[in-house]
Amino acid sequence: MSWLLVLPIALPLAAAAATIVARGRRRTQRILSVGCALVVLAGAVALVWATRDGEVLAAGMGGWPARFRITLVADPFAALMLTVSALMVTVCTLFAAARGEDEQPYFHSLVQVLFAGACGAYLTTDIFDLFVFIEVALIASYVLLTLGGSLRQLRAGAVYVTTNLLASTAFLAGVALLYGAAGTVNFAELAGRARTSGEVAVAGTFILGALAVKGGLVPVHGWLPRSYPAASPAVTALFSGLLTKMGVYAMFRVYCTVFQGETTLRTPLLVAASLTMLLGVLGAVGRERMRDILSFHMASQVGYLVMALGISGVAGLSAGIFFMLQYIVVKTSLFLCSGAVETFEGTGALSELGAVARRRPVLAAAFGVSALSLAGVPPLSGFFAKLALLQAAFVAHDYAVAGVAVAVSFLTLFSMVKIWNGVFWGDPPAERRRTAATPTRGRAAAVVAPAAALAAVGVAVGLGAELLWALSARAAGLLVDPAAYIEAVLR
Amino acid sequence: MTAAVIVGVLAAAGTYLVLQRGLVRMALGFVLLGHAANVLLVVSGGIHRRGVPIEGETVGRAADPLPQAFTLTAIVIGFGMTAFLLALAFRARRDLGDDDLEGES
Numbered sequence: 001m002s003w004l005l006v007l008p009i010a011l012p013l014a015a016a017a018a019t020i021v022a023r024g025r026r027r028t029q030r031i032l033s034v035g036c037a038l039v040v041l042a043g044a045v046a047l048v049w050a051t052r053d054g055e056v057l058a059a060g061m062g063g064w065p066a067r068f069r070i071t072l073v074a075d076p077f078a079a080l081m082l083t084v085s086a087l088m089v090t091v092c093t094l095f096a097a098a099r100g101e102d103e104q105p106y107f108h109s110l111v112q113v114l115f116a117g118a119c120g121a122y123l124t125t126d127i128f129d130l131f132v133f134i135e136v137a138l139i140a141s142y143v144l145l146t147l148g149g150s151l152r153q154l155r156a157g158a159v160y161v162t163t164n165l166l167a168s169t170a171f172l173a174g175v176a177l178l179y180g181a182a183g184t185v186n187f188a189e190l191a192g193r194a195r196t197s198g199e200v201a202v203a204g205t206f207i208l209g210a211l212a213v214k215g216g217l218v219p220v221h222g223w224l225p226r227s228y229p230a231a232s233p234a235v236t237a238l239f240s241g242l243l244t245k246m247g248v249y250a251m252f253r254v255y256c257t258v259f260q261g262e263t264t265l266r267t268p269l270l271v272a273a274s275l276t277m278l279l280g281v282l283g284a285v286g287r288e289r290m291r292d293i294l295s296f297h298m299a300s301q302v303g304y305l306v307m308a309l310g311i312s313g314v315a316g317l318s319a320g321i322f323f324m325l326q327y328i329v330v331k332t333s334l335f336l337c338s339g340a341v342e343t344f345e346g347t348g349a350l351s352e353l354g355a356v357a358r359r360r361p362v363l364a365a366a367f368g369v370s371a372l373s374l375a376g377v378p379p380l381s382g383f384f385a386k387l388a389l390l391q392a393a394f395v396a397h398d399y400a401v402a403g404v405a406v407a408v409s410f411l412t413l414f415s416m417v418k419i420w421n422g423v424f425w426g427d428p429p430a431e432r433r434r435t436a437a438t439p440t441r442g443r444a445a446a447v448v449a450p451a452a453a454l455a456a457v458g459v460a461v462g463l464g465a466e467l468l469w470a471l472s473a474r475a476a477g478l479l480v481d482p483a484a485y486i487e488a489v490l491r
Numbered sequence: 492m493t494a495a496v497i498v499g500v501l502a503a504a505g506t507y508l509v510l511q512r513g514l515v516r517m518a519l520g521f522v523l524l525g526h527a528a529n530v531l532l533v534v535s536g537g538i539h540r541r542g543v544p545i546e547g548e549t550v551g552r553a554a555d556p557l558p559q560a561f562t563l564t565a566i567v568i569g570f571g572m573t574a575f576l577l578a579l580a581f582r583a584r585r586d587l588g589d590d591d592l593e594g595e596s
Contacts, residue, residue: 068557128564131565132564132568135572139568139571139572139575142575146579146582149582151586151587154579154582154583154586154592155592155593157579158514158579158583158592158593161572161579162509162517162576165521165572165576166509168572169521169524169525169527169528172525172528172532173528173531175532175561176528176531176532176534176535177531177535179532179535179536179557179561180531180534180535180536
């Protein structure tokens, strides 16, 4: 089974190399790229199946003793994240191909490197490798963001690169402090160390702070809405599905292992979560472009995830993991919808759009379903995620943060209705500034299909919530009591 | 003590440069900040905590190899990032005649 753990890192890297060789032959690149994502998806599903009862699979690299080698581990949390990421890469690559965004010769290679970095970050068992894999993903994202080379992209790129570089340097310094204090960077050996050593707690907080920047948490979220909308639509969707979630995933891992049983950071996390939810959703109010609005909501939704982390315990973490999985699908679907609108209408500005639902009913339905799910309307997946999160908050007597979460849900709904009214409903604007040529039926279907497929997955997750909930609960159980994880790593 | 002073000076100079507007200065600032983190990594090693993974050798005078491996990796990553930042500055200069991307133009 251990080859299954290497596959999600090795195959995308191999595909990246192959697509460089095949540059100029777009058909070959597309087949390689989508094929790789599909194979990794199949492997990830196999990993979910293998870990469904809470088993932990481990693969040690080389013949070194357990404490010195690099060990890859798949527990239910990592396997689920791998599955969702592979699905996002598949869908976003198809969308990019349908829009012709992959005309840049290295587009597919960069996407595959990003993919490999994200997979590595999910599977790794030590904090330094986590740093390396996050950097691998980030450096691909720097290039992807500025691939168009327009002035707007260069400006966004400068903000994005400098912020993330600063966070990475802080992360590295945190790793150094952690190694100096604890003598190890292995998750298994670090479990619960913050409880007994103040130095480890300080180093861990440093790392969590750096990861909070990468996740887009208030007050260090400013870079996110300033940079994401400048990328091309498929790239924004890919970033929303893979990148910030990688930061949040890393926060879950670091906090749950290093700070196991240590509750000093609970209040700061919950305060940051409340502010993130609130400021993110309020920031979206004044925005006039679809992707700008959605980018602010991204920050806002990260607040829900950190709220789950702050509440902790099996209930809180299950809710957080469930929330993260369904949210990645829903949010990417929304970004793909706005990308499709930009493809058909040539703009994403609400004031220049209207009555798109009349011409593109399937696209409107996909957006509507995903938007309602994001706001948390039953019986869609977002409702179950928020319900579980609120239950966990009430059980833990965190009434204030629960109140904020409910209020922000209403504001999210308001924001989604604003997009719906501006883009899909109402009358077409008197002065049409259509720059995009009307696509053929086949191409139009190829642009809408990825968004519609993800919206359908979102609905399926909502209807089959119990299955995913059981898996999330297993994953959370291992985060709360990592005995099996530690045993697998040090075996 | 020496290491602490080096890290302090590097971090201070790096922070000053990162706060400048020109991309080239920022790139140099990040180089310095990266060095600060690298020095921190090197001095974080401590062989007294556990044995080295070399069997049958006298380990009394060996340094902790793990932070050195970390630092080497971090230097390579930092090199790539610097190259990208400089490429960005080059593009900005070509398009704007200046590497200040926040400026009016």
